[in-house]
Amino acid sequence: MTPNLPNALSGWREAPRIRPLNDRAPEAHGRYVLCWLQQALRAYDNPVIDAAIRLGNAMRRPVLVYHGLREDYPYASDRLHRFILGASRDLAAGCVARGLTFACHLDRAGRREKGLVHRLGAQAAAIVVEDQPSFVARWQAARVAARASVPVYAINAACLVPPALIGDDVQGRSGFLRRHEPERAAWAETEDEAPDMAPYAGPLPFRPDDLAEGEFAALIGALAIDHTVPVSPVFSAGRASAEERLTRLLTDVLPSYASARNDATRPDGASGLSPYLHFGVIGPREIMARIGTATAGAQHKKKFADELLGWREWFHFQARRLDAPERYDRVAGWARAKLADHATDPRPDSETLEAMLRGQTRDETWNACQRQFLIDGWMHNNLRMYWGKRIIAMTPDPEAAWAAACYLNDRLSLDGRDPSTYGNIAAMFGGSPSDRERPVYGRVATRGDGSTRRRDGGAAWLADAASRPAPQVSVPPVVPVDPYLTGRPTI
Numbered sequence: 001m002t003p004n005l006p007n008a009l010s011g012w013r014e015a016p017r018i019r020p021l022n023d024r025a026p027e028a029h030g031r032y033v034l035c036w037l038q039q040a041l042r043a044y045d046n047p048v049i050d051a052a053i054r055l056g057n058a059m060r061r062p063v064l065v066y067h068g069l070r071e072d073y074p075y076a077s078d079r080l081h082r083f084i085l086g087a088s089r090d091l092a093a094g095c096v097a098r099g100l101t102f103a104c105h106l107d108r109a110g111r112r113e114k115g116l117v118h119r120l121g122a123q124a125a126a127i128v129v130e131d132q133p134s135f136v137a138r139w140q141a142a143r144v145a146a147r148a149s150v151p152v153y154a155i156n157a158a159c160l161v162p163p164a165l166i167g168d169d170v171q172g173r174s175g176f177l178r179r180h181e182p183e184r185a186a187w188a189e190t191e192d193e194a195p196d197m198a199p200y201a202g203p204l205p206f207r208p209d210d211l212a213e214g215e216f217a218a219l220i221g222a223l224a225i226d227h228t229v230p231v232s233p234v235f236s237a238g239r240a241s242a243e244e245r246l247t248r249l250l251t252d253v254l255p256s257y258a259s260a261r262n263d264a265t266r267p268d269g270a271s272g273l274s275p276y277l278h279f280g281v282i283g284p285r286e287i288m289a290r291i292g293t294a295t296a297g298a299q300h301k302k303k304f305a306d307e308l309l310g311w312r313e314w315f316h317f318q319a320r321r322l323d324a325p326e327r328y329d330r331v332a333g334w335a336r337a338k339l340a341d342h343a344t345d346p347r348p349d350s351e352t353l354e355a356m357l358r359g360q361t362r363d364e365t366w367n368a369c370q371r372q373f374l375i376d377g378w379m380h381n382n383l384r385m386y387w388g389k390r391i392i393a394m395t396p397d398p399e400a401a402w403a404a405a406c407y408l409n410d411r412l413s414l415d416g417r418d419p420s421t422y423g424n425i426a427a428m429f430g431g432s433p434s435d436r437e438r439p440v441y442g443r444v445a446t447r448g449d450g451s452t453r454r455r456d457g458g459a460a461w462l463a464d465a466a467s468r469p470a471p472q473v474s475v476p477p478v479v480p481v482d483p484y485l486t487g488r489p490t491i
Contacts, residue, residue, distance in 0.1 A: 008058035009153065014047050014190075016162040019131055021145030021152040030125025030150065032056070032064040032101075032200045036117060038137045040130045040157040040280035041067065041087035042239070043094020044192055048155045052128040053100075053193040055153075061125050062200035065095045068116060070107040073136060074482060075411040077229035079377050081220050083414055086237020087281045089211055094239075098192070101200040103208040108223055111209075119205040121148050130280075131156040133319035134326065135417040158277075158419075159313045160187050160284040163320055173314050180313060184305075188292075190285060226411075228473040232377035235275050235414055242276035246290055249273065249304075254296040258303040264380040264452050265461040271304075275378060275414035277312070284308055315423030325422045326410075326482065328402040334433040338442025339398035345439045349393040354475045356394060356404065359466065365449040366390050368465035373412040375470050381424070382451060388428030389447040393440050400479070402429065407479045 004020045035052035043049065049065060056063045067088050069081065088104055095102035103120075105113055113119075121127050121144060129141040131154035145152035156162055161183045170176050211219070221227070235241070249271040253260075260269040276282045287308060291301055319325035328336070351361045359370035369387035372379040379387065388405055395401040405425050410416040431445030438446065452458050 005153075006055065006058065006151075008054045009051060012051070012054055014050065014155075014162075016164050017047050017131070017156040018051065019154045019156075019164070021129075021141060021154050022148065024149060024151045026059060027125045027150045030059075030061060031123045031202050032062050032125065033059065034120050034124035034127045035063055035065045036120075036127060036129050036144070037065065037067045037091070037280075038130060038140070039132055039135075039278070041084070041091045042280050042282065043091050043098055045190055045283050045286050046280070047157045047190075048128055048130045049095075049098075049100070050190075050193040051153060051155045053195050055126050055128065057193075057196045059125050060197065062197040063100050063195060064120070064124075064200050064204075065091075065100050065102045066104075066117070066120055067091060067102075068105040068107065068113075071224050072107075074417075074480075075226065075229075076223075077226035077411070078220055078231055079229045079412075079414065081223065081225060082216060082231045083235070083237045083275065083377075084279060085211060085216055085220070086241075087239070087279050089213065090239040090281075092211075096199075099195050099199055103204060103206075104211060105206060106209050106211065106219065108219070113206045116206055117144055118147055121150065121152075123205070124150055126150050127152045129154050130158075132158065133316065133322070134419045134422060157280060157283065159316050160184060160288060160309055161313060162187070163313070163317045166317055168321070170317070173310075176314050176317060177310055180309065184288075184309065188285065188288060226474065228471065229412065230471050232375075232414060234376040235272070235378060239281055242273070242282040245271060245273050245276060246282065246287060249287075250290060250294045250296075254291070254294050254300050254304060257296070257300040261303065261307070262382045262451060263455060264383050265455055265458055270380055272378065274418075274420070278415040278418045278420075284312070311423075312420050316419045318423055319419035325419055326406055326417075328399050330422075330426050331402070331429045335430050335442070335444050336398070338433075338437070339392070339429070339444060342438075342440050342442045343397040347393060347396065347440060349390075350396070351394040353404070353479060356391075357408065357473060357475055359470060361394065363390060363394075364466045365453065365462055366394075368462045370408070371465060371468050371470050373408060374473065375468055377412060377414040379413065384424060385428060386447050386449055386452075388425055389445070392429070392444065398429070403479045403481075406482070410482075412473075 009015055009018055033052045033056040035049055040046055040048050052063045069084055092102040127148055127150060132138055141154055161180050165183055166179050252268045253271050260266050263269045322330050355361045359367040359374055361367055369379055369383040391405050392401045395404050409421050415421055429444060433443055435443045437443055
């Protein structure tokens with residue numbers, strides 16, 4: 001078992017998910033166990049909440065679940081804020097149903113709460129956070145743990161199999177799968193913990209928000225965020241929408257998944273669950289449990305499991321071992337070296353940032369891809385491969401290509417800022433060191449659009465997709481530098 005865990009957690013079946021972030025002793029006079037959520041925004045089948053409940057029961061303290069949303073995270077927009085707040089609203093209702101106190105804070109003018117997590121932690125007996133390897137969650141949790149006077153425990157809630165069980169000596173995906181696949185059955189079921197203590201009703205260092213559905217538009221409209229990126233018309237916020245997507249997966253997508261998954265022209269070719277997975281509205285354990293009851297053929301279930309577990313959890317495992325999964329130096333050294341060799345090659349396919357951002361380049365297929373990001377806030381995975389490969393030819397050099405791909409992904413996509421999407425972008429910058437050498441790409445593999453264009457009706461589908469009316473998003477003069485790679489704002 002993980003060392004330095006209290007008995008309440010060390011004997012728990014979910015203990016392999018837990019990583020102590022400091023070596024502090026619990027505060028005997030703490031008012032509550034603080035459960036701080038950033039992306040695992042679901043009330044049930046949530047190991048972070050369950051760990052907090054186990055600690056609270058052992059310490060005879062209630063659990064306070066806190067979720068806050070600031071204005072100044074990278075690329076904050078109407079699209080992202082609405083999706084997150086919808087998840088937070090349903091998280092609040094679920095926590096109350098479980099007998100837990102939930103507190104939410106929406107950062108805005110007139111309602112600033114500097115250092116709120118630290119102030120909540122100062123009244124806690126212990127703090128439980130989620131163990132997320134990308135975007136803001138990792139470094140924010142580490143910063144809180146460094147300042148806290150009480151123990152802070154990070155719990156993985158994003159993966160079916162706890163990544164710690166795989167070991168640090170695995171190098172490739174095949175080795176990962178050899179260890180991951182035998183563990184899946186053991187983690188297929190869980191039981192939600194029940195609190196012994198009454199909900200916390202004591203004082204808090206701020207006035208929590210009680211966000212009602214009807215208030216969202218007015219609240220979001222007054223925020224200092226990007227209002228040119230609108231709410232997605234396709235991916236509605238909240239738990240009910242995730243459940244509808246899951247039902248659609250079982251009835252419409254899964255029965256032909258193995259053969260249809262690469263066909264972007266088919267509405268039943270993809271589950272569309274990635275935004276809900278990214279924000280933890282739904283977890284892989286629940287999805288796999290429902291897959292097990294579906295009537296689809298075994299080959300379709302196996303292929304879906306390979307995507308959800310074999311690829312998604314491989315990318316999460318990779319991200320845990322990287323200082324910054326969104327940084328260009330994660331790309332294989334041989335690929336970066338060959339791309340660098342061709343960094344000064346002529347680039348006749350160069351495009352401006354405005355043309356790329358708005359899906360108005362000379363490449364119709366690329367525009368069709370980009371407009372899924374721009375309009376829907378999501379892109380079919382088969383299109384993403386073409387989209388990412390072509391960016392290398394559209395930008396001045398390979399590092400600029402990486403920055404542009406991450407920027408477009410993170411600003412527009414509801415599943416951006418994720419270990420999986422960063423892993424996919426890294427794969428787009430790869431191939432085989434034995435491939436023949438080409439201008440611009442070196443030995444990085446290229447990709448054509450034939451898998452879509454040559455399908456029946458594929459050319460017409462691409463033309464329609466590339467001409468969809470799109471929002472006129474604001475265009476910066478250059479691709480912004482991710483502030484989380486150059487400096488960490490205070491929390």
